[in-house]
Amino acid sequence: MTEKERILQEIEKNVRICSKCRLHSLAKNPVPGEGNLDAEIAFVGEAPGATEDETGRPFVGRAGKLLETALAKINLMREDVWIGNVIKHRPPENRDPLPDEISACMPYLTLQLRTIKPKLIVTLGRYSMGYFYPDGKISRDRGTLIKAGDYNIFPVYHPAAALRNPIMMKDFISDFIKIPGVLKKLDLAKETNQSFGLKTGEKGQQGFNF
Ligand code: URA
Numbered sequence: 001m002t003e004k005e006r007i008l009q010e011i012e013k014n015v016r017i018c019s020k021c022r023l024h025s026l027a028k029n030p031v032p033g034e035g036n037l038d039a040e041i042a043f044v045g046e047a048p049g050a051t052e053d054e055t056g057r058p059f060v061g062r063a064g065k066l067l068e069t070a071l072a073k074i075n076l077m078r079e080d081v082w083i084g085n086v087i088k089h090r091p092p093e094n095r096d097p098l099p100d101e102i103s104a105c106m107p108y109l110t111l112q113l114r115t116i117k118p119k120l121i122v123t124l125g126r127y128s129m130g131y132f133y134p135d136g137k138i139s140r141d142r143g144t145l146i147k148a149g150d151y152n153i154f155p156v157y158h159p160a161a162a163l164r165n166p167i168m169m170k171d172f173i174s175d176f177i178k179i180p181g182v183l184k185k186l187d188l189a190k191e192t193n194q195s196f197g198l199k200t201g202e203k204g205q206q207g208f209n210f
Helices: 003-016 050-055 062-073 099-116 126-132 159-164 166-176 179-191
Strands: 041-045 082-085 120-124 146-148 151-156
Touching: 003 099, 041 099, 041 126, 050 062, 062 159, 062 166, 082 099, 099 126, 120 126, 120 179, 126 151, 151 166, 151 179, 159 166
Parallel strands: 041 082, 041 120, 120 151
Antiparallel strands: 146 151
C-alpha cells in the first residue's frame, strides 16, 4: 500500500464514523469520494444525491452519467480522475447544505486534496466553487482558470443544473472540453516558471478565459 492510499483510507475511515453534523444520522451511506490517487484532475461536486446515498459512490446517478459523457469527450474515464464532494453525507431531500454542515465536512476534502495533489480541480457547481473561492460567482467565473490559494481551480456548472437547463448544458460542455487545454497551459506555466490564471481577489480584471 502506498502512503497516499494509507492516508486516503484513514480519511475514509474517519468519514465513515463522522458524527460532526446532523447529516450522518439522516443518510444511508457516507460517500467519501473515489478514483485515481495520482490523478492530474480532481472533480469536486456538492453533496451525494439519492443514488450516491444508496451506493456510497460519488456521481453515479443521472448527473454522474453526464459527467462520464463529458469525460469521454476529453478522452478520459472516471477511473482516470478523482471524484469527490464537499459534503460526504446526503442532505435530506437533496436540500442545500447548511453552513455548519459545510464547515464540519471541510477538513475531509482539504486532507484528500492535499494528499492527492491534483494539478487541476474542476469544481462542479457553485457550492464546490465557493469552497475554494467564496467570492466567486458561477455565472461569471465558469470556464476560467483561477488560482485559489494553493489550488488551480476551473469552475463549471453542476451537471445536474445542466440537465435541467439547455443553455447551461451548452456552457457546461463548452467549458468541459477546454480542460485539456487548461492542463497544457498549466504544464507550460510550470516549465517556464510563469504564473497563470486569475488569482482569487483579482476579479474584475482580465481573467484567463479559455
Ligand atoms: N451531485 C453531487 O454534487 N455529487 C454527487 O456525488 C452526485 C450528485
